[in-house]
Amino acid sequence: MGHEQEPEARGSWVSYRPDIKILDCTIRDGGLVCDHHFSDEFVRAVYEADVEAGVDYMECGYKASKKIYPPSQYGPWKHCDEDDMRRVVGDNPTDLKLSVMADAERTDYKEDILPADESVFDTVRVAAYIHQIPIAMDMMIDAHEKGYEVLMQLMAVSVVSDKDLREGLDVLVQSPASAIYIVDSFGALYSEQVRGLTQVYMETVEGTGKDVGFHGHNNQQLAYANTIEALILGANRVDATMNGIGRGAGNCPLELLIGFLKNPKFRLRPVLKCIQDHVVPLKQDMEWGPKIPYNITGQLNCHPRLAIGMRSGDSPDDYVAFYDQMIEEG
Amino acid sequence: MGHEQEPEARGSWVSYRPDIKILDCTIRDGGLVCDHHFSDEFVRAVYEADVEAGVDYMECGYKASKKIYPPSQYGPWKHCDEDDMRRVVGDNPTDLKLSVMADAERTDYKEDILPADESVFDTVRVAAYIHQIPIAMDMMIDAHEKGYEVLMQLMAVSVVSDKDLREGLDVLVQSPASAIYIVDSFGALYSEQVRGLTQVYMETVEGTGKDVGFHGHNNQQLAYANTIEALILGANRVDATMNGIGRGAGNCPLELLIGFLKNPKFRLRPVLKCIQDHVVPLKQDMEWGPKIPYNITGQLNCHPRLAIGMRSGDSPDDYVAFYDQMIEEG
Numbered sequence: 001m002g003h004e005q006e007p008e009a010r011g012s013w014v015s016y017r018p019d020i021k022i023l024d025c026t027i028r029d030g031g032l033v034c035d036h037h038f039s040d041e042f043v044r045a046v047y048e049a050d051v052e053a054g055v056d057y058m059e060c061g062y063k064a065s066k067k068i069y070p071p072s073q074y075g076p077w078k079h080c081d082e083d084d085m086r087r088v089v090g091d092n093p094t095d096l097k098l099s100v101m102a103d104a105e106r107t108d109y110k111e112d113i114l115p116a117d118e119s120v121f122d123t124v125r126v127a128a129y130i131h132q133i134p135i136a137m138d139m140m141i142d143a144h145e146k147g148y149e150v151l152m153q154l155m156a157v158s159v160v161s162d163k164d165l166r167e168g169l170d171v172l173v174q175s176p177a178s179a180i181y182i183v184d185s186f187g188a189l190y191s192e193q194v195r196g197l198t199q200v201y202m203e204t205v206e207g208t209g210k211d212v213g214f215h216g217h218n219n220q221q222l223a224y225a226n227t228i229e230a231l232i233l234g235a236n237r238v239d240a241t242m243n244g245i246g247r248g249a250g251n252c253p254l255e256l257l258i259g260f261l262k263n264p265k266f267r268l269r270p271v272l273k274c275i276q277d278h279v280v281p282l283k284q285d286m287e288w289g290p291k292i293p294y295n296i297t298g299q300l301n302c303h304p305r306l307a308i309g310m311r312s313g314d315s316p317d318d319y320v321a322f323y324d325q326m327i328e329e330g
Numbered sequence: 331m332g333h334e335q336e337p338e339a340r341g342s343w344v345s346y347r348p349d350i351k352i353l354d355c356t357i358r359d360g361g362l363v364c365d366h367h368f369s370d371e372f373v374r375a376v377y378e379a380d381v382e383a384g385v386d387y388m389e390c391g392y393k394a395s396k397k398i399y400p401p402s403q404y405g406p407w408k409h410c411d412e413d414d415m416r417r418v419v420g421d422n423p424t425d426l427k428l429s430v431m432a433d434a435e436r437t438d439y440k441e442d443i444l445p446a447d448e449s450v451f452d453t454v455r456v457a458a459y460i461h462q463i464p465i466a467m468d469m470m471i472d473a474h475e476k477g478y479e480v481l482m483q484l485m486a487v488s489v490v491s492d493k494d495l496r497e498g499l500d501v502l503v504q505s506p507a508s509a510i511y512i513v514d515s516f517g518a519l520y521s522e523q524v525r526g527l528t529q530v531y532m533e534t535v536e537g538t539g540k541d542v543g544f545h546g547h548n549n550q551q552l553a554y555a556n557t558i559e560a561l562i563l564g565a566n567r568v569d570a571t572m573n574g575i576g577r578g579a580g581n582c583p584l585e586l587l588i589g590f591l592k593n594p595k596f597r598l599r600p601v602l603k604c605i606q607d608h609v610v611p612l613k614q615d616m617e618w619g620p621k622i623p624y625n626i627t628g629q630l631n632c633h634p635r636l637a638i639g640m641r642s643g644d645s646p647d648d649y650v651a652f653y654d655q656m657i658e659e660g
Contacts, residue, residue, distance in 0.1 A: 013520045190590070191521065191558060192342060220586055221548075225555030228521060243622075255622060256550055259629040260520070272622065272649040280647055292573075292585060292602065299589040317610055319602040 010234045016263040019236045021211075023057035023125075023151075024050050024254055026279075027077050028101050030245035031061055033286045037075035042278055044088045046242065049274035051094045053258065054265045057123060059099040059239075060085060065108045079112070085120050097122040099151070102143070104128035104135045109142055116147030125151040126177075130160050130168050137175055144176035151237075152177035153215065156185040157197060158301050165197075169204040179211035179237045180204075182230060187219025187249055187294065188301040194226045198233040213237030216252050218244055219298030221290045223252040228260060242271060243279045245286075248304040249294035287311060292319045296326055340564045346593040349566045351541075353387035353455075353481075354380050354584055356609075357407050358431050360575035361391055363616045367405035372608055374418045376572065379604035381424045383588065384595045387453060389429040389569075390415060395438045409442070415450050427452040429481070432473070434458035434465045439472055446477030455481040456507075460490050460498050467505055474506035481567075482507035483545065486515040487527060488631050495527075499534040509541035509567045510534075512560060517549025517579055517624065518631035524556045528563040543567030546582045548574055549628030551620045553582040558590060572601060573609045575616075578634040579624035617641060622649045626656050 010017065026046050027038060043060070050058045061077030062069075069078050076084040080100045092098055098121045102109050113124060124143035128136035133154075140150045152172055157165065172180050182197050189197070194214070201212040214230035214237070216223035227238050240254035255275065258266045293307035296319075310322050340347065356376050357368060373390070380388045391407030392399075399408050406414040410430045422428055428451045432439050443454060454473035458466035463484075470480045482502055487495065502510050512527050519527070524544070531542040544560035544567070546553035557568050570584035585605065588596045623637035626649075640652050 013522060191555060192562065218551075220589075221551050221554050221583070224551050225521060232522065253551070253625075256625055259550075259625060269650060269653060272653055275622065276647050276649045292605065295583075295586055295589060317606050319606045320599060323599060323602055 010232060013260070016261060017231075017236065018263070018265070020231065020261060020263060021056040021237050022254070022257065022261075022266065023059055023099065023213075023237065023239045024055045024241065025059040025215075025239050025251065026241040026245055026254070028059040028061050029239075029241055029247060029251055030288075031075065031077050032247035033245065033288055035074050036061055036077040038077055040088050042282075043077065045274050045278040047089050047096070049242070049270045051096045052270035053254075053267045055096060055254075057097045057099045059101060059125065060121075061100060063100050063102045063107050063109065063112050063124075065106055065112070067108070068106055080121070082114065082118075082120060089120065092120055097149070099123035099125055101125050101127055101153070102139055104132035104139065107139070109139050113143060113146060113148075119148075121148065123149040123151060125153055125181075127153040127155055127183075129155050130164055133168050133171050137171065140175045140177055150175070150177045151213070152180045153183050154180060155183045156303075157182055158184055158186055158188040158193070162200075165200065166204070169201065173204055173208050173210065177210060179213045181213035181215050181237065181239070182235070183215045184217055184223075184226065186301055186303060187217035187223065187298040189216075189226055190222070191226060191229045194229045195233055198230045198235050202234045211235075211237050213239070215239040217246070217298075217304075218249040218251060218290050219294040219304060220249075221295075222298075223250070224256045224260075227252045227257060243275045245279060245282070245288050248288070248308050249290045249298070250288040293322050296323055300326055302326075340562060346591060347561075347566065348593070348595070350561065350591060350593060351386040351567050352584070352587065352591075352596065353389055353429065353543075353567065353569045354385045354571065355389040355545075355569050355581065356571040356575055356584070358389040358391050359569075359571055359577065359581055360618070361405065361407050362577035363575065363618055365404045366391055366407035368407055370418050372612075373407065375604050375608040377419050377426070379572075379600045381426045382600035383584075383597045385426060385584075387427045387429045389431060389455065390451075391430060393430050393432045393437050393439065393442050393454075395436055395442070397438070398436055410451070412444065412448075412450060419450065422450055427479070429453035429455055431455045431457055431483070432469055434462035434469065437469070439469050443473060443476060443478075449478075451478065453479040453481060455483055455511075457483040457485055457513075459485050460494055463498050463501050467501065470505045470507055480505070480507045481543070482510045483513050484510060485513045486633075487512055488514055488516055488518040488523070492530075495530065496534070499531065503534055503538050503540065507540060509543045511543035511545050511567065511569070512565070513545045514547055514553075514556065516631055516633055517547035517553065517628040519546075519556055520552070521556060521559045524559045525563055528560045528565050532564045541565075541567050543569070545569040547576065547628075547634075548579040548581060548620050549624040549634060550579075551625075552628075553580070554586045554590075557582045557587060573605045575609060575612070575618050578618070578638050579620045579628070580618040623652050626653055630656055632656075 244250040
């Protein structure tokens with residue numbers, strides 16, 4: 001992409017943009033490490049820290065189908081029933097917006113998502129792969145008509161062709177979503193690709209009032225770096241998790257992001273406090289963060305599921321065998 | 331820096347540049363975690379892996395003054411005596427160049443650096459802060475006259491003013507160094523700063539035949555990301571260590587760098603093998619890698635020594651107390 005015209009930056013590292021909105025997906029993405037079996041105490045600690053830190057959104061989990069994901073096997077944040085959520089946050093008398101993720105083909109959205117005026121949630125974020133855009137559109141219209149703010153998470157963009165992406169985005173800008181996120185599901189994108197994608201998304205949403213967001217994964221230790229690149233080129237919705245907790249290599253660490261933004265509306269200290277009191281202790285039973293098997297799947301632009309399996313198997317440190325397997329499969 | 335003219339990229343992530351040279355500073359920078367008490371077996375394993383991986387340089391340690399750093403307190407790679415080195419690599423009958431670091435004011439270079447034809451080392455890298463440039467010049471001339479290739483490591487560039495930097499570089503281009511490195515000693519630089527610095531260094535060396543290098547630290551999980559940015563803008567000398575081993579937050583991981591470069595002269599597999607057999611086991615006794623205290627010192631653009639002290643003290647996970655202390659001191 002070196003020979004295309006370089007896009008203009010929207011700010012430098014010493015400036016700040018009041019329009020930037022952070023979504024903390026600690027419970028949603030972190031929940032993928034433990035089948036969403038977080039204690040109420042943990043979810044409350046994250047909620048209180050997000051409120052104090054000035055974070056804009058807390059994504060509390062999924063509205064997953066109970067037929068596909070039985071409540072007997074998953075923790076409450078896989079389904080985010082109203083009663084479970086209210087047990088932790090009451091009626092949420094704060095400025096923090098509560099968001100829930102609805103996965104295409106894995107959510108009984110017509111039944112399980114209540115009208116917004118009966119719900120403690122403010123926002124529904126629909127997640128879909130490119131081939132699921134028609135379903136995603138129906139889900140977004142459904143949520144919008146029920147009264148929610150709607151966000152759109154177009155997953156695994158690193159394996160979507162430019163042509164398909166432009167066609168997909170042309171459909172998604174017709175949706176009621178207030179933001180469309182660039183999602184690097186495999187942690188495969190390099191900075192120049194992030195810059196190119198941000199430019200494409202920004203052009204597509206121009207004049208629609210929609211925002212562009214970025215959701216990174218840390219397979220190559222680039223989640224935070226790529227988040228900054230997207231921000232510089234105009235994305236103003238960014239995702240992060242406390243201490244980078246998330247499936248496999250995890251996510252952009254919230255503590256790094258807030259430190260970078262220098263935005264007076266955000267405060268770092270409550271995030272550090274929550275991490276040391278509540279997140280670090282989880283490491284006794286859970287693993288996340290960049291490790292060599294995730295480097296390899298990231299570099300190969302493929303789903304980290306094989307790396308996750310390898311880390312929980314008999315030879316979690318046999319990097320060479322894993323590398324041999326991955327290049328063989330390729 | 332958004333309003334300056336954007337520099338042109340020298341390649342994209344799918345291209346490769348045969349001119350890129352990697353220096354593996356595992357033993358030198360990693361040695362700072364253990365006072366250079368690495369076993370011969372470990373150093374030999376790194377050496378053999380570097381040879382097999384096609385790495386260009388192996389930095390084996392320091393030529394530190396024995397008056398300042400008594401051999402009774404430090405391992406052999408603090409001084410890199412010829413006998414110690416030859417015990418591990420023989421006469422080094424390979425294409426891998428062996429490099430040694432000479433710190434300004436901490437090296438008795440006139441006495442301790444032998445003529446190159448009596449030495450197993452090929453290269454001397456001089457490390458100096460901006461105020462030590464006159465000494466560094468004398469050290470480089472001395473090493474060059476003795477027959478070595480010379481490299482220049484201008485440290486802590488994140489705390490040097492633009493004016494001082496340009497004046498310093500104007501002196502350094504008169505030196506016999508074949509490359510001048512941008513050194514982010516505090517892991518404080520963001521991508522746009524790295525791009526700006528790379529542009530300045532590239533302009534300064536233009537027409538001199540000298541190369542520009544980059545040496546990052548991982549305090550903010552940006553060592554690898556920043557290395558890529560420097561490469562894209564024309565730096566062709568880059569430093570890395572196996573599994574990112576290095577003082578505090580460590581360095582750019584060699585395994586990520588080689589995976590990115592896609593350069594047929596480099597091979598990833600021997601690096602992975604050395605990491606799993608020799609580097610990972612060190613983690614039982616040594617700590618390195620990005621952690622919250624290093625995030626904080628990186629964000630504040632200061633030396634990580636307080637964070638290193640905190641991690642080896644009584645409250646290694648009291649991030650809030652450390653944060654409070656650091657913003658108080660500021």
